Every structure is written in structure tokens, then in C-alpha cells.
Amino acid sequence: MPSPASHTIHRHQHHFGWDNAIPPILTVAPSETLSVDCSDSSDGQLTPDSTVADVAALDFGRINPVVGPIRIDGAQPGDAIKVTMGEFTPSGFGWTANIPGFGLLADQFAEPVLKIWSYDRAAMAPAAFSSSARVPLKPFAGTIGLALAEPGLHSIVPPRRTGGNLDVRDLSTGTMLYLPVEVAGGLFSIGDTHAAQDDGEVCGTAIESPMALTVTLDLVKRANLPPPRFTTPGPVTRHLDSDGYEATTGIGPDLMIAAREAVSRMIDLLVRDQGMAAVDAYMLCSVCGDLRISEIVDLPNWAVSFYFPRIVFR
Incomplete structure (x- = not known):
């Protein structure tokens, strides 16, 4: 049984960017386990x-x-914070967007697009993307980290050596994350909760969704x-893999170009086989x-693959 939360922290107690001069809201x-x-x-x-x-x-x-x-009593440089992810309480609302200038294929998709999601927050059944596509859900926190040693304000956007905007979809319930x-x-600090995301967050957004969560902070x-680094409690793709995958590849001497090609080819496949608009794919x-x-x-040459779960169209 997880420990009951000793403190509840509300969403208005937030900040933007990493800055070690921001006063802690709590020690x-x-x-201790926090909600x-x-x-x-x-x-x-x-x-x-x-x-x-x-x-x-x-x-x-x-x-x-x-x-x-949040300040962890006794933590000093050279130590690590072990973050054990507890339960998530989703809101039932989410959004995915194509944001101009952002994403792996930003040069190919220049216009803004918005998808509003509504999902069953209790049953957490696959959420409808369209009449033919339903996405299995797996809540997690996309941004989770500690302050950097360097003074000043550092952007929240990129991942960093102390964590940050990692966008690792396996930072879900039961995972133990270690931060220097x-x-x-x-x-x-923690935020940027998602109801589901691919490995890569290729368009720049997941199912962005407000939610509550619990975390336990230990000191190593x-x-x-x-x-x-992190440890998962078990398999990480079981919510997606029951019906197998369609996969496309990109092959060449540049990993970024190969990744773009693999995703572009999957978009082409979905457009052809599912009759989808390219930006929806x-x-x-x-x-x-x-x-x-x-x-x-x-x-x-290196090989990059993009796996798309067939369960989405079942």
C-alpha cells in the first residue's frame, strides 16, 4: 500500500523555468509522500x-x-533524489495541438491545429481520436526535475541533466526516477501531465491533460x-502491443533525418490506409x-523505426 500523502500542493503554487533562487514552497x-x-x-x-x-x-x-x-531536507550536491511515482487522478479533459514552428516535422505542418479530447476519468478506457481511432491511455508526468547549479532562469522547454522536460512516457505509476x-x-518541481504520449512526442504535444498525482521523495x-535514470515496475508497452504494430523506417548517416523519414513514412501510410488528413496522422x-x-x-548508416500500434484502429 502506498503511504498516505503528508502534504497537498495546489496547482497555483507553480513557476516557469528552473532557477535555484526561487524560494521553496515547502520543505x-x-x-514523505506528496499529493x-x-x-x-x-x-x-x-x-x-x-x-x-x-x-x-x-x-x-x-x-x-x-x-x-520543494526542498528535501538534508539533500546536498552529489546526492540523488529518488522519486517514486504514485497514483494519477486524471481530469477527463485533454488537448493535442500542432503548434507552428514546433515538432519534428514543423517544416511540413505549418498551420495550427487543435484536437480536444474527452475521456472517462474513472474507467480510463481508450480515448476517441475519431470515429475509427481510439488511443489507450497511460498517465504520466512529462516535466519533473531539480534545480540546476548555474544561477539564473533556465528555460523549461529542454530536458536537462537534473531532469526537466524529459517527456518519458514511462514515468508513470510505480516507476522510480533518480535525479542528481x-x-x-x-x-x-513537477508538472506537464499527460494522459498518453508516443515515444518521441513527435508533433511536440501529447494528450496534454491536467491531473493530480502522488510522489514519494527519498534521499540517496x-x-x-x-x-x-529510472526503473520501471514491469512491462511498458502492454497497453499498446496486444494487436502488434505497423512500422516504417528511416535509414541513413544522420539520426535526426532518419527519425523524420520514419515518422513521415508512417504519416503517409496512415493517410493511405486510414483515409486520414496528414496533420491528423x-x-x-x-x-x-x-x-x-x-x-x-x-x-x-543507422536505422530508426516508427512503430504504430494496430490496437488504435480495432
Whole structure:
């Protein structure tokens, strides 16, 4: 049984970017469990009533709010914080967008597009993307990390050596994430919750969804940890793999180009076989596929694959 939460932290107690000068909102002892209420990555700018015009009007200064920071008593540089992900309480609302200038294929998809999702927050049944496509859900936190040693404000957008916008879909219930401490107290923050995402978040957004979650923060002294590592409690694709996959590849000497080609070819396949608009196929890939490095040792070319789960169209 998970430990009951010793503190509840509300979504208004958030900040934007990483800055070790931001005062902690709370100090906790190691092994305490927290209940955290997280906003979506738009900080509420997109709602169930939003239209595509709201995508074009997004204030990027408010992107990816993270709740915190939380000081862990006794944490010092060279230690690690072990974050055990507990239960998620989803909201039932989410959104996926193609945001101009953002995403793996931003040059191919220049116009804003918005998909509003409504899903069963209790049953967590696959959510309808269209009349023919339903996406299995797997809640997780996309942005989770500690403060950097360098002073000043650092953007929330990229992942960093102390965590941050990792967007690893397996940071879900039961996973244990280890983050290196660079400042006294660690200064932990979390947010950017998702109801589902592919491995790669190829269009730049997942099913962005506000939700509450619990985390347990433990202290590992003198861990001398390099950038983050994590342990999963079991299989990570069981919610997707029961009906197998369709897969496309990109092959060449540049991994980024190969990744773009693998995703582009999957979009072409979905357009041909499912009669989808290309931008809809792009967004669907971003919430339920697997972008994988399949081979990286056979000079001069590498192979990248994109796996799309057939269960989506069953």
C-alpha cells in the first residue's frame, strides 16, 4: 500500500523555468509522500471550449508550469533524489495541438491545429481520436526535475541533466526516477501531465491533460549520479502491443533525418490506409507510437523505426 500523502500542493503554487533562487514552497523530510495538483502544459490557456485560434494566441511564457519547488531536507550536491511515482487522478479533459514552428516535422505542418479530447476519468478506457481511432491511455508526468547549479532562469522547454522536460512516457505509476542533486535541498518541481504520449512526442504535444498525482521523495546520499535514470515496475508497452504494430523506417548517416523519414513514412501510410488528413496522422503518431533507434553500429548508416500500434484502429 502506498503511504498516505503528508502534504497537498495546489496547482497555483507553480513557476516557469528552473532557477535555484526561487524560494521553496515547502520543505519535506526524506520518504514523505506528496499529493500534487498539476495544470496542463498550457497553464489553462486551452480549455474544453478552445478553438484553433487559441493555439495561435498561446503565451509561450506560460508553457509547462511546474509545481514547486520543494526542498528535501538534508539533500546536498552529489546526492540523488529518488522519486517514486504514485497514483494519477486524471481530469477527463485533454488537448493535442500542432503548434507552428514546433515538432519534428514543423517544416511540413505549418498551420495550427487543435484536437480536444474527452475521456472517462474513472474507467480510463481508450480515448476517441475519431470515429475509427481510439488511443489507450497511460498517465504520466512529462516535466519533473531539480534545480540546476548555474544561477539564473533556465528555460523549461529542454530536458536537462537534473531532469526537466524529459517527456518519458514511462514515468508513470510505480516507476522510480533518480535525479542528481546540484543545490542544497534539491528543489524538486513537477508538472506537464499527460494522459498518453508516443515515444518521441513527435508533433511536440501529447494528450496534454491536467491531473493530480502522488510522489514519494527519498534521499540517496553520495549517489554521484550522472544524468537521470529510472526503473520501471514491469512491462511498458502492454497497453499498446496486444494487436502488434505497423512500422516504417528511416535509414541513413544522420539520426535526426532518419527519425523524420520514419515518422513521415508512417504519416503517409496512415493517410493511405486510414483515409486520414496528414496533420491528423501526425498528431495521432504523437500520442501513441514508438520512435526507436533500431540500429546504430553498422557504419555508415543507422536505422530508426516508427512503430504504430494496430490496437488504435480495432
